[in-house]
Every structure is written in C-alpha cells, then in structure tokens.
Amino acid sequence: MSLPPKKHLMTDGDSSSSKKKGKYQDAGDPGGYLGFESALANPPHMSSLKIDGDLSSSKQKNDEDRSLSLPANISMKSTPGLRVFKPIIPDIPKPDPKIYLDDAWTKLKPAIRTIFLDEAQDFHCSEIFNAVRKAWWSKSSGETLYKLILEECEIYISAAIQSLESHCDDDPSVFLPRIENCCLEFRRKLQDLCSIAYEGHTVGLKSLSDLGIELFPKHLCLASKVRDKLLSINLDLIRDQRLGKAVDTTQLKNLWVLLHGPWFYKSRFFEKPFMDCAVEFYSAESLQFKEQSDIPQYLKHVEQMLRKEKENCRHFYFFSGFKKSLMEAVERILLRDHVSVILEKGFVKFMDERSHDDLSRMYRLFSKMDLLGQLNDALNSYILQTGQKMLKEDSSLAELKKSIDKICHTCFSEDALLEKTAKQCFKDLGLPREESETESLQIKRIRFDLLGRLHYV
Template sequence: MSSGQKKRNFQIEAFKHKVVVDPKYADKTWKILEHAINEIYNHNASGLSFEELYRNAYNMVLHKFGEFLYLGLVSTMKFHLQTMSKCIDAAQGGSFLEELNTKWSDHNKALQMIRDILMYMDRTYIPNSQRASVHELGLNVWRDNVIHSSKIRTRLLNTLLELIFRERTGEVINRGLMRNIIKMLMDLGPLVYQEDFEKPFLDVSADFYRAESQEFIECSDCGDYLKKAERRLNEEIERVSHYLDTNSEAQITNVVEKEMIANHMLRLVHMENSGLVNMLCDDKFEDLGRMYCLFRRVADGLSTIRDVMTSHIRDTGKQLVTDPEKSKNPVDFVDLLLEKRDKYDKIISIAFGSDKTFQNALSSSFEYFINLNPRSPEYISLFVDDKLRKGLKGVKEEDIEIILDKVMMLFRYLQEKDVFEKYYKQHLAKRLLSGKTVSDEAERSLIVKLKTECGYQFTSKLEGMFTDMKTSQDTMQGFYTACGSELGNSPTLVVQILTTGSWPTQSSITCNLPAEMLALCEKFRSYYLGTHTGRRLSWQTNMGTADIRATFGNGQKYELNVSTYQMCVLMLFNSADSLTYREIEQATEISSSDLKRCLQSLACVKGKNVLRKDPMSKDIGEDDVFSVNDKFTSKLRKVKIGTVVAQKESEPEKQETRQRVEEDRKPQIEAAIVRVMKARRVLDHNNIIAEVTKQLQSRFLANPGEIKKRIESLIERDFLERDTVDRRLYRYLA
C-alpha cells in the first residue's frame, strides 16, 4: 500500500446466498466445533479442516447463535483446564513446575488454534456483547481453574519462593523454567503477578535480609558487611533481569536497601575500628566508594556519611590548629593543612564522585577550624614567603603555581583576609628589597589571584610596591649620572624609594649610620629633593642590606653580605677591639629587640660567627661583651649573614599588628555604613549590622560592637541621625 492510500479496516463480508436453517442446526454445528476443540486439546489437530471449522463458527454467529457458541466454548475450555489442573497437581517434587509449564504451553497453542476458528465471533459478537475476547477468556479460565485452584495456588507460590531461597543460599536452579512460570503470571495480568507472587516474594525477602543482615553485622567489619550488601543487591538486580518483571527491580532493591543498609546506617558508620572514620584515616577509597554508592540509595544516607565526615574533619582540624607543638613552625603548620585538604579532596574525588555537597562540607569544615587559630593569616603568609624565596630545596619554579593555587584555597577560608594582607605586605617588602624571590612572575601571579578573589582595592598597594622597585632603578641611574664625579671612592649606594602607604614602613625607626654612609645618604637626599619638590624622605634602615669587606686576624679577607643594622654594628669595631652590649646599643640606637637578633646572628650562628661573645650563650644579655672573631674562616669568599628572624611575631609585635589592623578597619566599616545608608536612606540597627557585615566579609568578619561604635562616630559627625521616635532607626543625612 502506498503512503498516499488511506488504511482500510478489514471486514468479513456475509455470504450473499440464502442459507436454509435446520432447527437442530446450532446443536449439530456446535458438536462439530466442540469435537474440534477436544481434538485440539488432545493434540489431534492435524486432521482438522480449519477452513470448514471457521465457516461453521461463522454461520453460527451469523444466525444469532453467538451466545450459544461462546458459552459452549467456556464450558469446554473449563473441562479441559480442570483436567489439566488435576494432572499438574498430581505431579511430584521438581516435576510440578515442569508439568505446569507444559500444560500452560499446550493451553496457549490450543488457544491460538481456537482463536483462528472463532475469529468471526471474536470480531463481531464479542465487541457487541462486551464479553472477554477468546484469548482473554482463555487466560481467565486458566487463572480461575488452574492457578487459583485450591490445590495449586499455595503450592505454586511456595515452590517459587523455595527455589528463590535455594538460589540465594548458593544452589543452582532452572532459571529458564522460572522465567516461563513467572512470565505466565505476568501474562495473566499485573494483579495476578503482584498478588499471587510479588507481594509475598517481597515480604519473604524482607524477612530473609533482615535476619541475614543481623547475622552479617555481628560477625563482619564495616568494609566486609558493605561488600556482602553490595553483592546481595547485585544478585537481586541480576535475578530480576533473568526471570522477574522489570518493574520488580525497584521493589526488591528497596527491600534490600532498607533491611541491609537503612536499618544499620548509624551502626555501620560508627563501627569501632572499621567504620567511616577508620576508612577516612586509612584512605580506604574502595570501601568509601562502596559506602557512598550504597548509602546514596537510601533516604538520609549521604547526609549520614557527610555529617560524620564533617564532624571528624572539624575535630581533627581543631586539634591541629590548637596544638601548640604543631603551631611552632608556620611552614610546617600550613603544610599540615594542605596535606589534610589534599587527602580529603582525593577521597571526595575518587570515592564520592566529586559530590558537590561533600566538597561544600569540606570547605565549611576548613573555614571553621582555620579561623580558630588567630595566627592562621600570618602563618599562611609566612608559608608563601618560604616558598617564594630563592634557593628553596625541592621546589621547582613550575611547581610554584600549583603551590600558589593551594595557598589561595586556604586564603579563601580566612575570615580576616585583611590581616593576611598586612603580613603579606611585610613579607613581600622584605623579598623585594633583598632580591630574594623565586621570580617576579610568581610574585605577580599570586597578586593576580588575590585581585581575582578580592578585587582591585585589595592588591592596589601590593602592585604599587612593584612600581616603586622599577622607579627606584631609574632614580639611581639619574643619581649616579648627575653626582658620579663627586662621589670619588665613596661606598656604592643603592636606594629604594618606597611610597608611603604602599609599603609597611615605620616612621619612628632610628639608627645611627656610619659616618661614611651618612655623608653619602645626605648627598642622595639633596639630589632627590632637588629633582622632586614637595616630598619628604625618611630612611628605613630596618629594611636595608649592605656588602662590606672585612679582614680578620689571620689576614683572610671576606666580603660579608649583612643587614644595615649588622653593618652599623660591625663598623664600630674599626675603632674598638671590644664593646659591651650597652655600648653598641648607645652607639647605634637600634631598638633592643632588633639589636639582640642582630648580635645573635653575628656571634651565635655556627660558621657565620664573625664576632665573639663573652660569655658564650645563645641568648644576648645586657652585660655581654663582643669582639671581632680573629679566627673566623669560611670556604666561601662572599659570606651571607642572615638575621635571626622571628619566624612568627613575638607577642608585643602581634599586638601591635592587631592594633594596626583594627585601626585600618575603622574607615572601611564607616565607608560601608555610609554606602548602605546612602542607598537605603532609613534603616534599623539590626539591618545595618547585617548589610555592613555582608559587604565587608570578603575582607574580614566585622565585629557588631565595632560597627555600633562607627555608627556613633558617624552620628557625631552628622552623617547619620537617630529617629526621634524609634531610637533603633537611623536616617542618612544628605
């Protein structure tokens, strides 16, 4: 038929010639058809003329004997199926299902031939009389007389359940036969399958897995139990694919999940020596992955894992950051944090399928415990400082980018990002001024990352420091071009011009420079102020370095690379054989803490001890006497003497930094309050606190008490006013 032709309904036309009806026609014709049906059921259908039988059935319906024919069919079919039912019931043991399967197959073949004979009745009489079709009738009669017969119904169910039990306990059963019998129940309709088999099957399965899970959990560790649960789950899924209705998969897996997983979740995750915490500690990726896959199948499964994991990470993280021993060395401290983060990143990636909810839980846990240690911002900056200095063992330049990305991850967790900025500025300044950095590219890369994270304002001063370094080079070229002829044999001077505000400079730094250097510094001051009007210079001697030539008692000559403070101390020994601590302090006017560190590095570091200290000890006392170490030797001609630096700030320095941070925060809080009030015009106290905290959280966690103080300050300066009726309401004054 071409696609353009309309589809026509097939119709069986009535015979055109007149048929004379015999009064006994119906009985005679039915006898012929009944005999044929009996022969079909008795496997003797080969001698039948289906064309003749069809015509007889056709004529009966045509002459209004459809009802007679239909009832005769029902009666005959019942007779044969009741006979079949007795044969099936008589079958013993394993042959019961085989006999049932054989008789079902026979009935289906018979039913197909009967349908062919009674096709006309199926298409005309049955739709008009609203009876069941021949095929449907055959299924119903089979159901009522065989499957639902009192002797077969219970036996069939028990046999099927027994075979499944045996298969679950390791026996091999005839799956093909099972598939045929289950298919029969499905063919009889969803209700038959569900009521006669599926519901009892699920109930028995629940009992089986309830008992088995109890037995397993008493004698297995968590990992082994999960393997058994996974195996059972897979077995049930495989069983469905082989001989059950596909719709049963969700039902039976729900049973296994409930009995083997949901009912034991808390016991499994908290199992001593093998539960979730043990798996996390020992990096048991396979067991963790299995737990994740099984628990995700049940309600609250993943949240149970996530809660225990979060609690464990927070507890161990809290122990790490509050342990004084682990906090001694800032670099080791941050290394431990990164190791912990890498460990759990790997677990979430490999075992938990990079689940976003687990990643978020990990981040919130780190944010919680990193901020428990108020020194975390300082330590992270010190860690960066350690990695970005030159000559680090085991850190290649290409690895720096990976390290910086990891540092940024920790930086995001900091609530006091402005404190990090304070320390980072100090450490960056030392690296830039001493030339001790892996590369400018690495330094700039981190600044770009910080800018992306926190915005331009956060890094503007840091970028200004790089600009100053470049400008200083140009200034020095100009100085030596203009004044080179006047300098003669004077020492070489290299000055870095640092913009106030961009660098962590201090205005009260005092130090008496040697006369030779003082004269040179004054020449530079005259040159610089002569070329730049309206500027002021103050020397930051605490941030400088010097190269000096030294000759020791044995005639050995060395070039010493020292700090400006160390240079000032060493130059005193050109005119004195020995000096007391107090004399050095009086001559140089270096602050006590800096001078002690300076003298420690000159007299107490093995291999770098160009001075001798009496009495000899690690600590510097106020009555100590210092002299040149005439016996000093070194394999190197150029000896670098580093200052004994406090890896972390002393308590007074920490307090001072904190004070500076608090001072810097005041204008930022005020600016945020004004921005909020300018937009909202009128706002109550609680909402101002909430909005300002939200605006500032990218830099620091604002203290509500401090916000309140800043509001009071703005009211005093007529930026805001209180509402005359409601004292908790503020108005912006334009």
C-alpha cells in the first residue's frame, strides 16, 4: 500500500525565495546555484537592476516592519549598504543636595538627643549612616550637616558643664574627678555618635571626632565659675610642685590631657594667670635667696630652678605652650635683673680664690642667657686692676697670666672672646707676648734654613 504524496504548503518566505531563485536560474543550471554565486561575486550596479513592482513593494513593506519593531529610544539611519543604530540616552536629573541634607538631619537629630540623654535607642543605625553618606555626595551639604551636629552637641555639653557649678565648693580631691568624669563621658557619647554619622569625611583637616573634642575645653572656658575654680586648683598644685611638696602629678596630667586642644591655646585664658603665678613665685624665691645665701649658693639655686622648669615644660605639655615666655620670665627674674650684683660680689671672689666650679657655673648660665658681654667686661676689668696692682708691688705678671689662661681653658671652655680679651689685657700691661708652639716651630725652621745657607756660602 503506497502512501499519498506529501503536500507542500508554500509560505510567503518560500514564495519570495522562489522568485529570487527563479531570477538566477537558467536552462543550463536547473538548480540556479551557479548563477546565484556569480551574482554574489559580481553584483550589478543598482541603476542597471530592474526591479519589478512586486519585489519593490515587498522590500518596502519589510523595511516598514523592521522600523516598527525597533525600540522607541533607538533610531535607524538608512544609507546605501550601511545601518547605524544611535542610542538616545535620557537626561537623568541630578539629585538635589538639600533633599539629602534634610533627610539626614531629620533622622540624625533625634538620635543625638537619644545618645546624649542616655535614652533607649529607637533608631536604625544603618538607615542614619546611609542618609548621612548621601548628604556627603555634595561637600557643601556634608559640611553643613557636620556644623548642625556640632551645634546640637554644644547644647548638651554646655548643660553638663553648668551642672558642675553646684560642686565648686567641694574639695579639690572631689571636684577634679567630677570634671574628669564629665569629659570622659562626653567623649564616649561623641564616639557613639561618630559611629553612625559617617566620620569618613573631614571639614578642613579635622574629622567630626576632632571637632567634637574641642567643644569641652571651649565650653569649660565659657563657664566662668567652673573655670576659675579649676584654675585656682591647678595653680596651687603647680606652686606646691615648685616648692618640692608631694603632689599627685598623675591627676594633674590627666586633667590637662582632657583640656588639651587648639581652643585651649587660642583662648589664652590660662596663660596670664599661669605667668602671673610664675613671676610671683620666682620673685619671692630670688629675694629670699639673695638675703639668706651668698652668691655661690644663689647660682646653684638658679641653675637648679631653671632645670626644674625645663623638665616641667617637657613632662607637662600644657607648660610647653608657654615655654618661651615662661623661661624668659624665669631667667629675667633670677639672673638678668641681678647681673651687676652677681658680678660685683661674686666674680672677683671667684677669680681671687680660683674657684673653678663657681666660675664654670657662672659661664654656663651667662652663655645660655646671652650675657657673655657682661662677663667679658668683668674679666677685662679684673685683669687690668689686678695687673696694675702687681706692677706697683713689683710682682711678676707671669703667674697671673698662667692662672688666667688655665681659667679660660677649663672654666670658660676656651671661649674665643674671653681669650682674646685676656691676651689684649696682658699686652696693655706690657707683658711680652709668648710665642705659641706653632710660631716657635716656624721660627726654628727659618733659623735652620738660614744657617744652612750660610754654611754653604
């Protein structure tokens, strides 16, 4: 039993392909493949092609179908043999920084209140963090947000410091720990705030944490009652420490570590009381020691007090902010104001007694304070007066010169100015100048050369 032949249903594509196939098919090529390949290899000119109405209408219809199927944002530019698709990118409006700023501050302000008042947490940290991060997309809005944060924090730190005014009558051992605890508590809360306030950016060169830390000394300076109490306690501790009394320097250091910051030095609220206290203390010390001790003991005391002040400037870094003005005041009070008396009563005595230790100490102090000019004048006067006295007594100046040379070498560190003055003084006294070793060797060499020449002659 034979099956019926299959019926082939022709579609539009088949009909068009059959038309194309028939166009290149001839009697010698039943399949039409040779003619089709030849046409592909050597395409005819567009003007020489004869396109019938059916083919032209079909092509136009296909082009219309393709153009309708393209997306709305893509246009097709038709050129002979080339199709270019040009995407059209829509303009996306830039976000308004003020919107992000308002959103971040709306979420962050209640969180600040919760943190500083120790209330139960009712906010989402990640939500606030992302909102603040978006506000920093614009630097101006981010800096504005940080300023709003600091202004809000100032409200709470000011209230905390004002609460200390009721404890100003307490003993210093109780009052100082209260201030320290208040400052540490503020720093802890500030750290919690920074953890949700996106501290990655800075205002100028300072982060939110750096800016917040400056708030405590700033408002402490503004609270006059608490500030004056704190100053009084610290000045008393510094005075006792200078007198050599037992002082808890750890508590003093910890307190000033908390107060350290640019505002502390810019406000200068501590500098004047501190300097007044130093001037008062050292003026009393200077007067007392001059009346109760001789010049050698006084110079020892001056050297010791200067060394202590330098150590304080190194260990207590709040001293270092006033180091230059402090050391100038101490040097002036202890030594500069009394140079003439010290030289009149002490220098001649030291030179007559050949007191090398005291002369060395005097030279060290005078050289550090740029007072060698006065010491040089005193040496010049001493050599001339002593030398003239010895000449009247028909004594030899050689011993005096030997003694002066030794003092210049051991006590005055071979200072060029003082050595030159000593040589000139002995020259004025008529003492023949001694030849140095170098000069004597040169003279011997010249004499030897002359003798050799005379021998050959």
